[in-house]
Amino acid sequence: MKKPFAEKFRPEKLEDFIGQKHLIGENAPIKKFIEQKHIQSMIFWGNPGTGKTTLARIISKEMNMLFTEISATNSGAKELKDIVKKASLSKNILLFVDEIHRFNKLQQDILLPSIEKGDLVMIGATTENPAFSVNKAILSRCLVFHFEPLSSEEIFEGLKKIKEKENLKTSTETLKKISFFCGGDFRKALNYLEAIEVTGEDAFEEFKSNPVYDKHSDEHFNHASALQKSLRGSDADAAIYYIAKMLEAGEDPEFIARRMFVCAAEDIGNEDPFATVLAAAVLYAVKNLGLPEARIHLAQLAIYLAKAEKSNETIVSIDNAINDIRNGLIFDVPDHLKDTHYKDADKISGAKGYIYSHSNPFEKQEFLPKQLKNKRYVKHSEITNLSKEIEEKIMNKLKTLDGERINLEDLSISLNIEKWKMKKALRYLIKSGKIKITRDWILHIKK
Known part of the structure; x- marks a missing residue:
């Protein structure tokens, strides 16, 4: 049986590796590690097909280390102890742990001493955010590198090189379509290419239409920006158009809902507080329904936000206050506002003189530090020009x-x-x- 394309065309040299220029480009960290012959334990975090396993293999080859691969889901204590024993003797093993977020405490406890002593270099791979999914003891001993989805341009160039080298019959136009439809996953692109070489393009329904845009390119950000600016500008028709285009490009509907959730507070705020309530409800609906039904909720929210009264009071006020803090306007809490819920608070912190506002609503007292007296963060956002x-x-x-x-x-x-x-x-x-x-x-x- 022939090797699958994903294995057959796996890059073996750093110069053949596709994507992740922030890790392997000029002056990038992993490139520097290899050049300096320095290696330490790492976690590679990113979507499938972005090169995590391949880069780990290349590192082991460039560093002349023995590549050993296991999966956290099925490696037992005996296998791990054998690896640790070999590592203590050779001190030249690079252990690649797939799905490291599934490691249990027993597996972790077997490996940690060897990682700490430097007998073993471990590279873990995960599709989950390690800050939430990887055991803290492992996380503290590893560098974390994020693998970005490949752009359609990067995937197309990779496929094109394979086509030319292997004299494949798949057309260049089809390679471009594969590059768009594989969602930044080079392994998926190779799987498509392998299948199309056998069946032809017409066997796959998705390749009969033209791709809308590459959601892993700058167009992802351009369309999200166009959506929010259309909502801010009260153009419901434009907002609906951009949502439709984003959905047809394969954008995550939750991403669209979250973007509008931000817009509800940033561009509408307290001019219409229900906008935020509706945005929260729509985000909940999108998470629980999914497509195609969720498109209706997204449209409902977009129309409401576009037609709602607008104000940027909320974002301007908090950002102005943050800007003051960052520029050194950091002052103590006035004595009369300090906490008094402990014995001798007035003697220890000077907390005294507060007037209870519910009982004395007309009694004037200052709440800002005296250095900021009369400072106004919350105010109407004004227009600067009227045609x-x-x-x-x-x-x-x-x-x-x-x-x-x-x-x-x-x-x-x-x-x-x-x-x-x-x-x-x-x-x-x-x-x-x-x-x-x-x-x-x-x-x-x-x-």
Whole structure:
């Protein structure tokens, strides 16, 4: 039986390895390790088909080490003890542990002493985030390197070299389609290539349509950005279009839902707090339903967010405060706000003088440190420019209402301008000195 393409065309040299330039490119860490003949235990974390096993094999070959491969799911104590014994004698074994996140305590306890003494170099591979899935004792003894999904360009170049070297009959156009449809997984790409060499392209339904875009390229970020900017700009049609395009490109619907969850707080916030509630509900629905039904919930949320009143008050306020902290505006908590729930708090920390706000709501007291007195982080986000056309349209209407009580909703309807935009426009006109509106909403045009 012939070797599968995934094994037959596995790279054996670093210069033939595909992708992961942040690890093996010029001045990258693993490239430096090999050049300096230095090796230590590592964890390779990334999606299937991104080169974790292959790179471990190449490292062992470049370092003249004996490559030993096990799986955490089926390696027993006896096998591990035999490996440890050989390692203590040769001190030249590179142990590759697949699915290291499945290691149990017994397996770990057998290997840890050898790893610590340097008798054994271990490279673990996992598709799970090691911060949450790998035992802390192992994690603290290993460097963690993240393997990124391969771009369609990287996969295409790899397939093209194989086609030319082996004189394969699969067309270049089909190689491009494989590069898009394999989802950044080079092993899957090789499996497709092997099958198509036998059956031809027409046997696979997915290759009969053109790919939308490569979700592992910059287009992933470009479309996510276009979606949020469309929602922020209140264009429901554009938002729906980008969601449809992202889904057809194979984007994770949870990613789309999470992006809109962020948008609900960042671009709408307390102008419409229900936006965040709905976004949370849609994310829950997407997780539990999946496609194709989840597309309906994504569309529902996108339409709601696009039509909702907008404000960036929340993100601006917290980012301004964080910026102040990072720039050295770090001051002690005022004495009257310090914790008093322990004996002699007033003597130890000086905590005294707090006025209970529920009982004395009109009693004035300062809550910010005295160095930040009158500092305002939370304020309306204002527009910085009003086009001449829009300003004239609004002012012409307002001039007919000079001296009268105005109604924001009626004004918005009559001018066909969304209410939240109308509010911002009125604040802009007030700030620029063109109108005045009293507390009881009486309008005065300034001459």
